[in-house]
Amino acid sequence: MNPEDxxxxxxxxxxxGxxxxxxxxxxxxxxxxxxAREGFPKGEIGRLLALMQEIDHNGLSPLLDPLRKR
Known part of the structure; x- marks a missing residue:
């Protein structure tokens, strides 16, 4: 994971969609x-979808809360 993502x-x-x-x-x-089951699209969107799926799947969505408040 890249923190800039x-x-x-x-x-x-x-x-x-x-x-x-x-x-x-x-x-x-x-x-x-x-x-995750069917395949992520290529490029930046696919990379971000895969990252968000991993975050969501592991219950880490609150990590984004401080960024939402900026």
Whole structure:
């Protein structure tokens, strides 16, 4: 994990699909888990989705709270 990716989870939005326009950090766990099963897209979005899925799966979402308050 790259620490510089954490703020990107709050600023990058889902560019397609049911949750288009939703910040990566706000995507539901079941949607992230679907990508984990089916495969993450290539590029930055896929990398961020994989990171958010790992954070969500391990119950670490509160780590993002201090970044949300900035």
């Amino acid at each position: 954490l703020p990107l989870l709050l600023t990058r939005v889902m560019p397609f 049911k949750y288009k326009g939703t910040p990566i950090a706000d995507l539901p766990g079941n949607y992230l888990n679907w990508f």
